[in-house]
Amino acid sequence: MADLAARRPLLRPLRLRPRRAGAVTAGLVLVVAVAGTLLAPILWPLDQSAVALDQTRLAPSWGHLGGTDDLGRDVAHRAVYGLRVSLLVGAVAALVATVIGGLIGGIAGTLGGRVDRVLMRIVDTIAALPHLLLGIFIVAMLRPSLGAVIASVGLTHWLSTARIVRSELLSLRTRTFVDAAISGGAGRRRVLVRHLLPHVLPRLALATTLMIPHAVWHETALSFLGLGLPPHLASLGNMISDGEGSLLTGAWWASLVPGAVIVVVTLAIAVLAARWRDRLDPRVRAELHL
Amino acid sequence: MTTRTAPARRRTGRLAGAAAVVRRRLLVAVPVLVATSVGMFALGAASPVDPAKQYAGAAAFTTSEENLAQIRANWGVDDPLPVQYLRWVGNLLRGDLGWSTSRHEPVTSVLAARAGWTLLLIGVTLAVVLLASLLLGALAAYRRGGLFDRALRAAAYAVESMPVFWIGLAAIAVFALALGWFPAGGLTDVTATGTSWPDVAHHLILPVAVLAVSQAPWFLLFVRDAVAESLRDDHVLAARARGLPGRTVLFGHALRTALLPFLTLVGTHLPELVGGAVLVETVFSLPGLGAVTVEAALGSDFPLLAAITLVTTAVVLAANLAADLAYAAADPRVRLDG
Numbered sequence A: 001m002a003d004l005a006a007r008r009p010l011l012r013p014l015r016l017r018p019r020r021a022g023a024v025t026a027g028l029v030l031v032v033a034v035a036g037t038l039l040a041p042i043l044w045p046l047d048q049s050a051v052a053l054d055q056t057r058l059a060p061s062w063g064h065l066g067g068t069d070d071l072g073r074d075v076a077h078r079a080v081y082g083l084r085v086s087l088l089v090g091a092v093a094a095l096v097a098t099v100i101g102g103l104i105g106g107i108a109g110t111l112g113g114r115v116d117r118v119l120m121r122i123v124d125t126i127a128a129l130p131h132l133l134l135g136i137f138i139v140a141m142l143r144p145s146l147g148a149v150i151a152s153v154g155l156t157h158w159l160s161t162a163r164i165v166r167s168e169l170l171s172l173r174t175r176t177f178v179d180a181a182i183s184g185g186a187g188r189r190r191v192l193v194r195h196l197l198p199h200v201l202p203r204l205a206l207a208t209t210l211m212i213p214h215a216v217w218h219e220t221a222l223s224f225l226g227l228g229l230p231p232h233l234a235s236l237g238n239m240i241s242d243g244e245g246s247l248l249t250g251a252w253w254a255s256l257v258p259g260a261v262i263v264v265v266t267l268a269i270a271v272l273a274a275r276w277r278d279r280l281d282p283r284v285r286a287e288l289h290l
Numbered sequence B: 001m002t003t004r005t006a007p008a009r010r011r012t013g014r015l016a017g018a019a020a021v022v023r024r025r026l027l028v029a030v031p032v033l034v035a036t037s038v039g040m041f042a043l044g045a046a047s048p049v050d051p052a053k054q055y056a057g058a059a060a061f062t063t064s065e066e067n068l069a070q071i072r073a074n075w076g077v078d079d080p081l082p083v084q085y086l087r088w089v090g091n092l093l094r095g096d097l098g099w100s101t102s103r104h105e106p107v108t109s110v111l112a113a114r115a116g117w118t119l120l121l122i123g124v125t126l127a128v129v130l131l132a133s134l135l136l137g138a139l140a141a142y143r144r145g146g147l148f149d150r151a152l153r154a155a156a157y158a159v160e161s162m163p164v165f166w167i168g169l170a171a172i173a174v175f176a177l178a179l180g181w182f183p184a185g186g187l188t189d190v191t192a193t194g195t196s197w198p199d200v201a202h203h204l205i206l207p208v209a210v211l212a213v214s215q216a217p218w219f220l221l222f223v224r225d226a227v228a229e230s231l232r233d234d235h236v237l238a239a240r241a242r243g244l245p246g247r248t249v250l251f252g253h254a255l256r257t258a259l260l261p262f263l264t265l266v267g268t269h270l271p272e273l274v275g276g277a278v279l280v281e282t283v284f285s286l287p288g289l290g291a292v293t294v295e296a297a298l299g300s301d302f303p304l305l306a307a308i309t310l311v312t313t314a315v316v317l318a319a320n321l322a323a324d325l326a327y328a329a330a331d332p333r334v335r336l337d338g
Helices: A001-006 A007-017 A021-043 A077-109 A115-129 A132-143 A147-158 A159-173 A178-183 A188-224 A238-248 A253-280 B005-048 B050-062 B065-075 B081-093 B107-142 B147-160 B162-180 B197-230 B235-242 B248-281 B289-298 B303-331
Strands: none
Touching: A001 B081, A007 A178, A007 A238, A021 A077, A021 A253, A021 B248, A077 A115, A077 A147, A077 A159, A077 A188, A077 A238, A115 A159, A115 B005, A115 B162, A132 A147, A132 B005, A132 B289, A178 A188, A188 A238, A188 A253, A188 B162, A188 B248, A238 A253, A238 B162, A238 B289, A253 B050, A253 B065, A253 B147, A253 B162, B005 B081, B005 B303, B107 B147, B107 B197, B107 B289, B107 B303, B162 B197, B162 B248, B197 B248, B235 B248, B248 B289, B248 B303, B289 B303
16 A cells, blocks of 8 residues: 555555644544445435424434424434535535646646636636626526536636646646656657646645535535525535524524534545645645644 | 936836736636626526516416517517627617516616615625734734634634535524524614614624624635735844834734735635625625525526626626736836736
8 A cells, every 4th residue: 555655646645644633533524424424325314305293493412413403304314414415516516627627727737828828817817706606697597406506616616726737737847857758759648648647636636625615615505595406305505594494493403503514524624635735745834733 | 208207207107007907907808708698698598497487477377378479579589599699798788787587677776776785795894804804814923823823723714614604694593592682684673664874784793794704714814924924024124123112013014015915815805705795695684686696596587697797797807907906006016917
């Protein structure tokens, strides 16, 4: 494992040796979250349409860790399934954004010159557009659905990835090993695939990971506005939105517990990604050490 | 030539530079706006919603097919798409933003009635965020790595992972319901007969605070890093060596150097602020543009939604350009090269 990771830069993050409690905690949180959401249908199946009208708005207790909502549904139970949907949408949308951003940034970084200037100026200008409004527009015109939400996130979040890939490629181009490869007779494709790509891929993987929290927030925001996933599906945004009525009558848990799940999981992703960045580039130490 | 003094020459040069920047920006901004409008129009055209049926609402079930066809003909929705697009853009350019199909009134009157409240929310929030982040960020940078610095940074990262609408709901649960200090939503008291400013201000405290807290981390961390950087500058060290008190050095010297680049970055953060405002308005049921946007989206109201998105985009682009020009005007070291 160790020497495999040494040879393949993409696997380098797997060698993470977190010395700090913060990173260990974050890792544990993520492992539990991902394993829990993957195994949930086997260990703790949920009937999405079941209600228990004799148990509405019960406060959190050992029987119901997150309390129950206005239809008597167990909040913690539904939050696990909500997290499942949110993480799935977040990961797929982050991948879509990475592919778009990687292509645009890759073209700008390899071709350079005028193409680079024009593409980057377009990226700067699009970055000045209000994402959420564009996202709302896309979802409204495609009708709210899983695909529309993914499209809405993917089409509005690729800009930072494009910038990262482009600047990485531009700085790599000036390095000696690239000159050496070219003078050794390597063609453009060979330089790109054998020499540039292995350096860019870890950075791209990091950018995708950092994108997941943003994608999750965007999805929950759309669902919260009633423009995301279908309302009967337990998604974190839908649950926060459904719980708003209960919250106003004093049953705060129906809304705040699913929100707390988002906060804990996205914070864990951010903490781990910060350590990963330290490993990739020890010169620029990330500021996030909790 | 020799009669012109050096400063005058520099001034004309700067003006020409500013004009060139405006020109170059427009060269990109206009195509992007056109591309955005084409993209939005294409999405609208691909949308499965029939505008005539949507306009008729529940009456669509009883309206005869001839009447629906008449509505379609009146609106020209069966014309070729390029014709429709050009008509739409032509109307936009002439200031006719179209007819809102969900609210059954002109888009311009919807915007006129609602935009003021959203601008008020964003403007007050921006002022609060700027003041707070400049003050707290500078204090954190002064004792880098100290207890205050670490606590503030941990708080900033924690807040950054909280969705703004969740912060809003938590604030309602605590400050409106449990403590009863502020109203849970709306802009005026339910018993009020008109809008009075003290009442509005009381209703706006919680929304502004929530939006400010959710936006603060980014500003705060930036100010902290920039001030920490400029605390190592020569002129700051010199001020310290002269024996000036710490407060004067921090706010009079270090913060001032860090201030200018910070102000332009505020422009780049406006899109986030707009998105946050939409969510906060929804949480607190404020009668701003956010609520209308969501309503229009739920009703697939293309004219209203497209107008809100395009107008906001144009305003944000203009604000960014203004920030850059102001920056260059304030700081003579900045070259205007696009």
